[in-house]
Structures are given as C-alpha cells and as structure tokens.
Amino acid sequence: MTAKGWVERVPHTADRRAIRVHLTDSGRSLIDRILPLHTANEQRLLAGFSPADREALVPLLRKFSESLGDPPDEMFSSQTVRLPVPHKEFRK
Template structure:
C-alpha cells in the first residue's frame, strides 16, 4: 500500500510537460526563462484549442458554427435594434472582410440576419438580427455560458480570478485594450 498522497489533476503532468522534457533532453541550453515562456505559451494555445473544441457541440446544437455565433453575439451585445455595419462587425471579429461577408451570407440564408441599405449613407449597408436570429442567439448564449462554466469547473474561484487577472495583464501588455 502506497503512502504517497494521490495527485489531483492540477498536480498531474500535462502534454506540455512532455514537450518540455524533450526540449530539456535535446537542448539543455534552452532551459530557463526561454523554455518557461515556450511552455506557458504552449499551454495557452493548447487550452484555447481544447476550449474551442469543447464549444463546438453547443453551437452545433443551435445550428451554428463558432464564427456564426460570434457575429450573432456581437449584434446582440450592440443592443436594440441589434444592428451594425459590416465594418463594425469586422473590427469586432478581427478577421478579413471576405470572412465577414461569408459569415453574413450564411446567417442571412439561415434567416438570422438581414442586410439593408443604411438610411444615412446610400453607399453603406447595415446588418440587423432578425427576430429568429435574436431568439437563436439568446438560447445559444445561455447554453454557451453554462458550457463555459462546466469547462472551467476544475479551477477553484481563486485560481479563476488569478488566471483572469494574469491574462488581462498579458493582453493589455500586448496592446489588446479595445475591440477593433
């Protein structure tokens, strides 16, 4: 019978530990701050990928893909009448104009958004949530936030707070202080 204390998931090795050990074996000169940074960024990237993968089924339950949800959520957050210009959506999404056009085309075919001429600028177009789009995004965002809570359940509240603060500090230091 072992007298060692059982490990918790927080104490277990992850995939990055294995990668780090390989680098330490092959390039011991990299050990230290450089390898620490590589490991931390690797963890951030892997966590982001796993979280994205965990969100896909919830979006699919609502007939959406992640990028479509992002557009609908952006319009929803804009407040009534839940409309923006494609340029405003572009700034919020940080993607190409072609990607926004593609997303809007899909959402328009589904009946979730409508495009119409901007009454103040004949050259511009506005995008608005339809009633059906508003209902879908409201249902999806409830399921999405529940899913996100589930995915973060392994973190205790002080860990969540510390992680949120550290990531906010990192994002600000990288210049990510405003949408668009």
C-alpha cells in the same frame, strides 16, 4: 447568417457606403436557444478554477488571443474582468 435568415442587411439611410446588420426574429430565437448552452459550457469549463485562478486566467487569455493576431478585446481590456462563477450543478 443572412442565408440562414438570422440577420438582415439594411442600407444605412445617411451613409450609402454603410450597411447595417440586424438580427431577425429567427436570429433572436436562435440566440435565446443557444445562449444558455454557451453559458452552461463556460461554467463547466471554469468549475475547477478558484476565484484567484480565474483572475490569473484573464491575462493568459489576453496573451493567447493577441498571439493569434486578434485585436484587443473589450472583455480583456478592462481591469474589472469577471469570469463567470460556476453554477452549483457544474461543481464537482
């Protein structure tokens, strides 16, 4: 991402061991362009699920993620997880 110019590495001023990673203007622009596409894809994928199905999906996704060896994700650690509701243009 550094080579693409999307982020820059900045040495931490108080801790010489640490390096901070900051989004560049180019990185912000990229996120602004791709986030709507990502959100639309999530809505498309969940369009066939009822609200109850979406709630049932959360523990399954947590189990799937953990089975891959991923650390627990903040999204799945909350008891108040809300999966996106499909936008009307993505409903069947």
